[in-house]
Amino acid sequence: MVDLLPEQVAGYYDPDSNALYVAADVDSPLVRTTVSHELVHALQDQYMNLDSVMQQRRQNDRRSAAQAILEGQATLGQILVLMPEQSGIPLPSFWETRRVFRAQMASMKEFAHAPLWLRESVIFPYLAGADFVRWYDTRHPGHQPFGAAMPLSTEQILHPDRYAAGDAPVDLAFAPAAGRTVRYEDDLGEFETRLLFEQLLGDTAEAQAPALASGWGGDRYQVITTGGGEVLVWYSVWDDAAARDRFVAGLRRAWRPKPGRSSLVEPLLVAGHPGARLVDAPAAWTGWRAIPAVTVAR
Structure with a gap:
């Protein structure tokens, strides 16, 4: 991560100081690209507190969706500054553009050797976000996807029709952690669930x-x-x-516990919703009869 960022970041807007920074060694043609992108972030900062959006704790998927809006808008703004003739031309979908973009990025040493999840996470907010923002602009001209209009999940970014239908994510909450020490808690979302399968299944994923x-x-x-x-x-x-059973079958095929560990993937109901549970634990773990439960938080 530390080695990758200097290769990828030519500049950034700092909302705390309201200052825009550009690396001293950036080539002149890239300066215009960088400044046009980061100035969009400066404009966004006039409408919302960027820090509060990006510092949501233990809401990984919601934060990723918000980042996709911010970076997607900036990417489109950058394109329109550099190529104004593109304003009326539909963009290719994220999953098409990703292949081209990934091939170009492969020439960058640190990016090419970074883990798959990191490479894809770098690309996602820019390309998928631009795809969603272009869709949003055609349906809500003159409006911004901020505040109550901000997408709540990467599912909504990937499937704008589900955003339009108001398909909000189900918020799950673990029961109080009595007698157990929780090192970390969060969520993945649809995008990172895809990445998980890509990582586990390899070339066929x-x-x-x-x-x-x-x-x-x-x-x-x-x-x-x-x-x-x-x-x-x-x-x-x-x-x-059907979606749950497809997921369970895929995860059973993909998940392989490391030596000395055991795992269980099983279907179940969560407050009436078709659900699934994965447990991966040391083989000698004694907690199989008292696995932590979840409830629906809303």
Whole structure:
């Protein structure tokens, strides 16, 4: 991560100081691109507190959706400054553009050697965000996807029709952590669930991952510290039983516990929603009869 950022970041807007910084060694043609992109962030900062949007704790998926809006707008603004003739031309979809963009980025040493999840996470907010913002502009001209209009999940970014239908994620909450030490808790969202399958399934995943993550309705995981090692408990809920069963079958095929560990992937109901649970724990873990439960928070 530390090595990758200097290669990728030519400049940035700092909302705390209201200052725009550009690296001293950036080539002149790239300065215009960088400034046009970062000035959009400066304009966004006039409408919302950028820090508050990006510092939401334990709301990874919602934060990723917000970042996609911010970077997507800036990417479109940058394109229109550099190529104003593109204003009326539809952009290719994120999943098409990603292949071209990824091929170009492969020439960058640090990016090419970064883990898949990091490479894809770098690309996602710019390309998927631009795709969504272009869609939003055609349906809500003159309006901004800020405040109450901000997408709530990467599912809504990837599937604007679900945003339009008001398909909000189901918020899951773990029961109070009595008697257990929670090291970390958060969610993945549809986009990172796709990435998980891409990482686990390797070369065959790009065609399979979108289908295996499709129908995502919400998720929550905890990493629990025990005397024998860490335990992962991950719950997810799905739009229907078919989506849930597809996910469970895919995860059973993809998930392989490391030596000395055991795992269980099973379907269940979560407050009436078709759900699934993954538990990955040390083989000697004694908590299988008292696995932490979740409830629907809303």
